[in-house]
Amino acid sequence: MVQLAKSDIATQEVLDWRGIHLLHFSGSTCSKKIRMFLDFKNIDWVSHPVNLVKRENNSDWFMGINPRGLVPVLVHDGQVHIESNDILDYLEQLYPDPPLMPAECSAELAELLQTEDAMHVDLRNLTMRFTAPSKLMQRSKEQLQQYENTGTGRVGGEADSHKAEELEYWRNFAANEGITEAQVIESASRFRQELDKLERHLEASRYLLGNTVSLADISWSVNINRILLAGYPLQRLHPRLWSWRQRMLETPAFSREAKAPFLQTLIAKTILVRDKLTHKTLVDIAGI
Ligand SMILES: N[C@@H](CCC(=O)N[C@@H](CS)C(=O)NCC(=O)O)C(=O)O
Numbered sequence: 212m213v214q215l216a217k218s219d220i221a222t223q224e225v226l227d228w229r230g231i232h233l234l235h236f237s238g239s240t241c242s243k244k245i246r247m248f249l250d251f252k253n254i255d256w257v258s259h260p261v262n263l264v265k266r267e268n269n270s271d272w273f274m275g276i277n278p279r280g281l282v283p284v285l286v287h288d289g290q291v292h293i294e295s296n297d298i299l300d301y302l303e304q305l306y307p308d309p310p311l312m313p314a315e316c317s318a319e320l321a322e323l324l325q326t327e328d329a330m331h332v333d334l335r336n337l338t339m340r341f342t343a344p345s346k347l348m349q350r351s352k353e354q355l356q357q358y359e360n361t362g363t364g365r366v367g368g369e370a371d372s373h374k375a376e377e378l379e380y381w382r383n384f385a386a387n388e389g390i391t392e393a394q395v396i397e398s399a400s401r402f403r404q405e406l407d408k409l410e411r412h413l414e415a416s417r418y419l420l421g422n423t424v425s426l427a428d429i430s431w432s433v434n435i436n437r438i439l440l441a442g443y444p445l446q447r448l449h450p451r452l453w454s455w456r457q458r459m460l461e462t463p464a465f466s467r468e469a470k471a472p473f474l475q476t477l478i479a480k481t482i483l484v485r486d487k488l489t490h491k492t493l494v495d496i497a498g499i
Contacts, residue, residue, distance in 0.1 A: 212301060215277075215291040216368035222275030225286050231256040232286040234276065236263045238475050240334065240433040241295035242283040243468040247429050248299055250464035252306050264347075269354070274362035279373055293366070296324040299426050311429070316420045323412075323419060323427040326405055327434060332380065333398035334434050336390050341441035341486070341493055342471070342479040345389030350381045392496050399497035402438060406449045413451035417458060424462070432459050436469050440479050442486075442493040 217226065225232075233249070233256050235242035249256050261267045261282050268280045277284045277293050285292040285301070292298050303312050312320060339348055350358075359378060364371055384390070409431065412419045419427040435456055439445055446453040460466040471479070486492040493499075 213292065213294040213297050213367060214301075215293065215366060218368060219278055219363050219365040220276060220291060221363055222272055225276055225291060226289045228257075228286045229288055232259060233257070234259040234261050234273070234282055234284040234286070236261055236268075236282050238472045239263060239282050240338075240437050241281075241331075243433045243436075244295045244429050245283050245285065245298055245302070247433075247464055247468045248302055248311070248426075250467065251311075251429075251462070252302075252309070254302075254306055266354070269358050269361065271361055274358075278362035278364055278366060278371060279377065280358060280362065281377075294328075296328050296426075296430055299430065300324075303426060311424065311426045313420050313423070313425055316425075320420060320425060320427055323409075324430055326408075327427075327430045330401065330405060330434060333401050334437060335380075336394045336398040337402075337438055337441040337443070337493065339384070340390035340395055341482055342437070342475055344478065344482075345384075349385050349388070351385075355381055355385075392491075395493065395496045396498075399443070399493060399499055402443065403448060403499060406435075406445075406452060410449045410451050413455055418455065424459075428455075428459060429465070432456065432465060433468070436471070440471050440476065442479075442483055444494055444499060448499065 220226065231249070231254060233242075233245055235245065235258070237260070248254075261273055263282065267273060268277075268282060274280050276286075276291060279293065281293070283293075283295055283298060285298045287301075287305070292301055300312075303310075339345065355378060358381075359374070362374075364374060366373070409419060416422055418424050419431065435445065435452065445456070460469055470476070483492065486495070
């Protein structure tokens with residue numbers, strides 16, 4: 212559970228916020244997980260959009276709330292929570308009905324959520340390469356410097372090492388002018404491996420942890436929707452997951468978040484047309 216200490220937070224006004232507040236971005240997969248949960252459970256919440264394209268997440272105000280500069284952030288009665296899977300877990304304790312945490316498979320659920328979180332860099336690699344223009348995503352030295360110097364740099368009352376990982380990612384991105392083919396191959400292959408494991412979960416059940424939906428389904432479905440947008444051949448490589456996704460789409464709370472925003476879809480389609488001409492689609496590069 213990643214809950215911030217008061218000393219981590221520079222934007223102290225949030226400490227007075229009552230109820231459920233979510234700082235989020237429409238196209239962010241991690242934000243989608245939380246919106247799906249809130250929608251599914253019919254929970255009232257206050258929306259605070261943070262535009263990642265305009266880099267509002269690196270403003271003094273936002274960095275004063277989450278020193279990592281990432282969405283989503285949940286503020287509940289003045290307590291600040293980050294890390295989407297931890298937020299799901301926290302909200303599930305708060306709103307257990309209808310249950311999304313099957314008691315008999317809590318260890319398996321924890322493992323599935325952990326693996327999902329560990330795939331975030333791979334998801335980001337495929338997102339950045341196939342659904343966004345690299346030039347627009349690239350961060351200048353000055354922007355990275357500003358990011359480095361803003362916020363308390365502390366999470367949970369301690370110096371945070373995650374910010375250094377973010378900085379390294381974006382410095383490499385700038386140095387390589389985007390995502391390299393080697394990164395695409397590696398990330399696609401990791402997805403293939405992990406999705407093969409998920410495929411086995413679906414051999415005898417409708418959802419990842421049995422016959423009712425759980426937090427694992429919410430968490431993984433946003434990744435799967437995103438890699439589909441990037442051109443990953445889900446139906447061919449993982450037919451059970453394909454059918455599971457169709458099943459997820461039958462629930463309005465999940466289907467509402469399945470579609471990418473119009474602009475992102477348009478950009479991904481344009482990139483696909485370009486990559487088809489040069490034989491550089493995800494399928495071509497990763498050889499899958
Ligand atoms: N492990 C974190 C990842 C959070 C994250 O990377 N969020 C992305 C959006 S999905 C973000 O805020 N990106 C903004 C940026 O990199 O500047 C979580 O699950 O919440």
